[in-house]
Amino acid sequence: MKVPAVSALLDRIAAEPMLDHTRAWAAINSGTRNLDGLRMMAGALADAFSVLPGELSLIDPAPAESVSTDGTVSAIEHGRHLVLRVRPDAATRMLFTGHMDTVYPIDHAFQDQRFLDDNTLNGPGVADMKGGLALLLAALKAVETSPLAGRIGYDVMINSDEETGSFSSAALIADLARGKVAALTYEPALADGTLAGARGGTGNFSIVVHGKSAHAGRNPDDGRNAIVAASDLAVRLFSAKQEGLAVNPARIEGGGPNNVVPDLAILRVNFRPASPEAIDTAQAAIDWAIAEVAADRNVQIDLHGSFNRPPKPIDDGAATLFALVKDSGADLGLDIGWKATGGVCDGNNIAAAGVPVVDTMGARGGAIHSTDEFLLVDSLVERAALSALTVLKIAEKGGL
Template sequence: MSTSIDIHYPALDAAAAAPMLAQVRQWSLVNSGSRNLDGLAVMAGLLADAFAALPGEVVLRDAAPGEAVDAAGNVQPLDYGRNLHVRVRPDAPVQLLLTGHMDTVYPPDHPFQTLTDIDGGAVLNGPGVADMKGGIALMLAALAALEASPLGARIGYEVVINSDEEIASPGSAALIAEAARGKLAALTYEPSSLPDGTLAGARPGSGNFSIIVTGRSAHAGRNPEDGRNAIVAASDLALRLSRARRAGLAINPARIDGGGPNNVVPDRAILRVNLRPALPEDEAVARRLIDDLVKAIAAEHDVAIHVHGGFGRPPKPIDEKAARLFALVEESAALLGRPITHKASGGVCDGNNIAACGVPVVDTMGARGGAIHSPDEYLIVESLPERAQLSTLVMLRLAERGSL
């Protein structure tokens, strides 16, 4: 098959001409932190209006209910924002999934709430400009360009833009899995792994756990031997977990909640810990490790331990189908005169969950930028048309091929 892209230039030009920067500016001024349900509702409405330009069904889907362990060790119900779901041509011969997230890591009281132009407007600093309101804008531009191409009729697609990706997608994971079913490939619009456009390749999995330790209170001076110190037990567990780190399994004990007055043996502690297994077999090792250490600590310290949480992001190695999709994306970038490559990443995202459904995914199709999750977050403005054209070309070439 010819690799010429001459016939695709009208669609590529349309993608580049879309009003992406204006959309990024508008959307990034809406605080849509993962727990800001009011801000997320505003953002979801704006996105529903924008994606209504596509010829399909646009629905705001309620999230699955969740729960979290509070600082006192009590499990509390948790609500999440609604998720945008778009379906276009479900009977077309080539079916794709495109995903993104509307939430950011900046809560309503975070001081980072404004936009700043840098280098004469070549760079935009602001909350969520790269991660990932820029990605959503260029995704929409690519889909609109696809609709303007004669090949568009061969492509059907679903779009999921969720409200809780930054907190591991607990309320939207089921929707993503549902939308992934039967898809040839998926594109996710996290910002590029590096400012030069490098894609993230293999990713580890990720599990977040709140481990509740219940001991027994006692007077710290009169009868401490009658107490069972939950803080000491939780600290022992944290140290043993930390020492169990190895190649293929990163472990980060992140926080211990609990304790009280200095003259009371503490009877409650909550250890928060993140584990990142490189491969599915490493995840199995991690599960056994938690089980074994919890049993040992409970017995040695005479405490009760309850483990809350799990592995919300499965490991994402690059299999044969994924390798073919990466090759297509990288070849398309070269045809556009902007060569890129991919490298392994220690981060995780919804691409992990999509890959676990057996669907090959490239999950850093979004804008070029950097310093994400910080007040220095920035978007390289010229990457909006660049990456919109890349997505457009990848989808058109998939329409031509009909397969990977």
């Protein structure tokens, strides 16, 4: 059995209602904290993806926590995650992932869609990644029409919390990645079609400083100023930045009236390590800074958070998968290139599980996470065909 002719595949995919799906799904506000919107989105996706063979389920989110502005730790609610398992006993199996959440909360001003020209749709989540989900569905439907389909099994995972770090779905991603020959994730490509290659990692931390209150005029020396301690901590952590490790102390919360020595402060800080060694360097800097500031300022410091997305290098397996995607692109008349990026996504988590992944197989677009977000409509057919060809070549070869 051979991969079908490109013209036949393109005709099959062009008949799919990808733009209609994109617009209908983008009309649903599914900001990560909008649980009602996520329920609607999960239902719409379940209806759409149920045309594929296999078992579809909505998985409850794993527990996740957040540190509030008063220093308390509480559970965060998330939406359910969609999982579709197709031919789980196949010798060759792949993983396809996407996310149903967006960065636009229910009260955000950006809720509507409009065409900027015949090929450019502006709207919330149209590129990141309602368009990507639509073309993934079209690609898999095309795969299922091929005689090669029986040679490959796959899992589809669409989570509800990617935009905030995938804390309630990380374990699910790792579990589904196990045993897969390759994975494709549907973050948007750049407007010119360039894919993301190597990615740095990320770590987000909330560091709670407990000082001691006192009157700012009568007995300030009896207090322990938590704002000062948090500021000291921010400066020390910032000094740990180096080549391959970015450090961003992003916010200090706390304090109160001007005449009271503040007894509580929360420092929010983000690290961007480019390698596992940089994670070790960052963790050592965190441990050192906390110990030093706690001793020097006579305060209690509690650390919350983790390096939730490890760096994603282009190893041999990833290079082979990229080459296969490039070869599929050439069959479609596309010159597929990629470049390193400092951004992170669920592709980091998949790579950490030892599975080769290309994580920008979605639509071409840009200005994501802003009111200028746009989708290039002609990329829906183009990128769905790119995915379908890549999957069918893996099916034909029985792997990479």
